[in-house]
Amino acid sequence: MKNAVILLSCLMLVAGQAFYMAGSANSNLRSSNNLLALAQPIAIGIPKCPLAVEQQDGLAEQESQYIKGVTTYAHTFGDYEINWLANNSVIIGPESGNDFIDLESGNVLLNPEQDIVVSTREGKLYIGSETTAFVCECGNTVVVFDLVQSKPNQIFVVVGKDRVIMKPGQMLVLTKENINDFEKLEVTCHTVAYRNVRPLNLDNSVVNAFIANFSIPSALVIIQPLNRLIISKNKEDKLLLEKLMKSAALLGDLRLPKQTRNTVALSAEQN
Numbered sequence: 001m002k003n004a005v006i007l008l009s010c011l012m013l014v015a016g017q018a019f020y021m022a023g024s025a026n027s028n029l030r031s032s033n034n035l036l037a038l039a040q041p042i043a044i045g046i047p048k049c050p051l052a053v054e055q056q057d058g059l060a061e062q063e064s065q066y067i068k069g070v071t072t073y074a075h076t077f078g079d080y081e082i083n084w085l086a087n088n089s090v091i092i093g094p095e096s097g098n099d100f101i102d103l104e105s106g107n108v109l110l111n112p113e114q115d116i117v118v119s120t121r122e123g124k125l126y127i128g129s130e131t132t133a134f135v136c137e138c139g140n141t142v143v144v145f146d147l148v149q150s151k152p153n154q155i156f157v158v159v160g161k162d163r164v165i166m167k168p169g170q171m172l173v174l175t176k177e178n179i180n181d182f183e184k185l186e187v188t189c190h191t192v193a194y195r196n197v198r199p200l201n202l203d204n205s206v207v208n209a210f211i212a213n214f215s216i217p218s219a220l221v222i223i224q225p226l227n228r229l230i231i232s233k234n235k236e237d238k239l240l241l242e243k244l245m246k247s248a249a250l251l252g253d254l255r256l257p258k259q260t261r262n263t264v265a266l267s268a269e270q271n
Contacts, residue, residue, distance in 0.1 A: 067191060069107030069134065071225040073236055075114040077101055095119075107136045109225040111240060122174035122207050128154030132240060134223055141175040141187040145219060147226075148243045160204045164211070169251045173210045182210045193218035216248040 070088040074081050077096050085092060090106030099116045110116070111132050118125040118135060120142040127133050132148035133155055146155050146166040156165040157172060166172060173182070173189050182197045183190070193215040200209035220226045229241040 067223045069109055069225045071109040073111045075112035075116050103137045105137050109134045123157050123159035125157050131155055138187050143189045144172045146170045148247045159202055159207050162202045168247050169213055171212050171214045175208050176206055192222045
């Protein structure tokens with residue numbers, strides 16, 4: 001079973017990269033070095049901004065980039081969990097406790113068994129039980145990667161009077177930067193392969209929002225805590241990896257792309 005999961009992971013990573021890459025201006029990935037992530041965990045220095053990425057020594061020419069972060073399966077957040085997160089560069093505020101996180105900064109892969117609420121500077125994130133989301137908070141920008149849902153509408157974000165309901169395979173960016181062009185955002189949210197970016201019209205004069213589809217296989221390569229799942233012997237990690245494989249398959253990440261001049265399009269577009 002273990003070998004089958006690893007083999008399936010390899011196949012999905014290769015196919016997923018082909019799915020989103022190839023002439024797309026939206027992807028900064030390089031397939032030759034991304035596959036190195038299968039061999040060993042990524043070890044990189046802590047970036048200035050938690051969502052920032054940096055190049056691996058000796059691989060600068062290939063522009064191999066990774067997003068650092070940690071994984072938690074907790075759904076209650078007491079002193080132990082708060083201190084553990086702080087030791088891993090994830091800072092949560094003093095109001096955190098029980099099923100509520102006041103996320104001030106850092107990158108964290110959340111896999112709660114029960115519903116939790118994550119408060120950020122830009123909006124509140126509601127994450128249902130048995131779901132998986134990777135959340136990156138940089139102070140004035142938060143990026144949410146919806147990876148797994150056990151049923152519809154389990155992950156959504158509230159910004160003022162607006163509610164944004166997410167689907168697996170969607171990336172949501174909320175920012176206080178006065179920018180209407182996704183590509184010009186200072187925070188690096190472009191490393192994982194993505195497409196179909198569109199702005200959201202929120203009833204809010206402070207927060208701008210963008211939503212896009214992203215490749216789960218690409219995220220498994222680029223996002224450090226996801227990458228570590230591939231070789232982890234932890235039972236929870238193995239189960240999570242299987243869920244991610246199923247989620248990617250349901251999204252059609254294994255289908256071959258039809259390339260165009262500026263982007264990668266599917267033979268049947270997903271909404």
